[in-house]
Amino acid sequence: MARTHDIVILDDAANQGAFANDPYIKKNNTKSVLCAPLLYQDRLRGIIYMENNLTIGAFTRDRVQILEILAAQAAISLENATFYETLNNLNLSLNKEIDVRKRAEEALRSLNETLEQRVLERTVQLEKANESLKQADRLKDEFLSIITHELRSPLNAILGFASVLDDEVLGPLNDQQHASLSKLIKGADRLLLLINDLLDFAKIRAGRFTISPEETSYDSLVAEAVESMAPLAKAKKLSIDTEVRVPQKVIIDPRYITQVLVNLLSNSIKFTPPEGKIHIRAFVRGEDLVTEVQDTGIGIKSEDLSRLFSPFQQLEAGLAYKVGGTGLGLSISKGIVEAHGGTITADSPGPGKGSTFWFRIPLTSGRLRNP
Ligand SMILES: Nc1ncnc2c1ncn2[C@@H]1O[C@H](COP(=O)(O)OP(=O)(O)OP(=O)(O)O)[C@@H](O)[C@H]1O
Ligand SMILES: [Mg+2]
Secondary structure, three states, X not given: OOOOOOOEEEOOOOOOOOOOOOHHHHHHOOOEEEEEEEEEOOXXXXXXXXXXXXXXXXXXXXXXXXXXXXXHHHHHHHHHHHHHHHHHXXXXXXXXXXXXXXXXXXXXXXXXXXXXXXXXXXXXXXXXXXXXXXXXXXXXXXXXHHHHHHHHHHHHHHHHHHHHHHOOOOOXXXXXXXXXXXXXXXXXXXXXXXXXXXXXHHHHXXXXXXXXXXXXXXXXXXXXXXXXXXXXXXXXXOEEEEEEEOOOXXXXXXXXXXXXXXXXXXXXXXXXXXXXXXXXXXEEEOOEEEEEEEEOOOXXXXXXHHHOOOOOOOOHHHHOOOOOOOOOHHHHHHHHHHHOOOEEEEEOOOOOOOEEEEEEEEOOHHHHHOO
């Protein structure tokens, strides 16, 4: 019946048919038997089994018809019950899932709160640390400013009296004394330059750096800067080409712009191997005065370009060529160019391929900045 889905009716099971020898039928002397499938959409959901041990042929056609209707109802009820159970189970697991999620959300929320709290605490700590760093920085700048200022007066006295001696105002000197004196003056001159650099640097840092722009012939200014560096270039067998196309006079601080030119030139001389070339070009582009110093030197790695203009930055590649220097030249140059309302930049195709430094100053800078 499970296979064929047909109703099986036995009128006298114990005495006739295939189940007469069935031990259960025999033992109970079962007479009428009815076995009907509970079908839902052609699937067997269960079986109704009925027996009657008193009457033969108890399951008449009418009764079977009623049973068939009941079987159909029972199958639907069974299906519904199963469905309900599945639904219930689904609901339960859904509730569990919601529970887990809620707990996770709660954990996340409290983690977030702790994190926010920590960020807040750290921010306060950082702000404090920052403030004391700024304070230390200010003190350092002030210290630098005072100390360099104080160093300058005795050094000027040394230089002054050395010159007086050298000029033989106080009496004649022999060659040996002259030679020693000129070494002393050279050393003191270098010291003065260094102190002046430090003083400018301190002023730039403190925002107290001022320029005194005046009408200047840029041609002559560049020529003088190149001339002052010529002996150094010559000593390294370096050629310096100059190309200045600035027709009109420009308003700049000649002393400080010379300092920028000298620094760029001295860098090119320092970091270019013998027999190399240095090219300096100046021209007007739009409203700007542009100056470019190009060399065939050791070049600069692209990742180093951005830190060149920070104070005390000396690149490793340059150390082999280094003869003194503090690493302040470019940062001071940047301060000077910016005080003129301009910008300074460096570029290099890579190590060993030379470098180009150029700075741009608005032609109106003098009038804008220092009326
Ligand atoms: N033309 C150049 N070619 C290759 N590297 C350069 C060039 N100019 C500057 N640099 C690199 O940039 C660094 C910083 O230059 P900067 O002029 O600020 O300092 P410095 O020349 O080392 O010392 P200072 O100018 O104080 O005497 C140099 O040490 C060098 O590593
Ligand atoms: Mg330098």
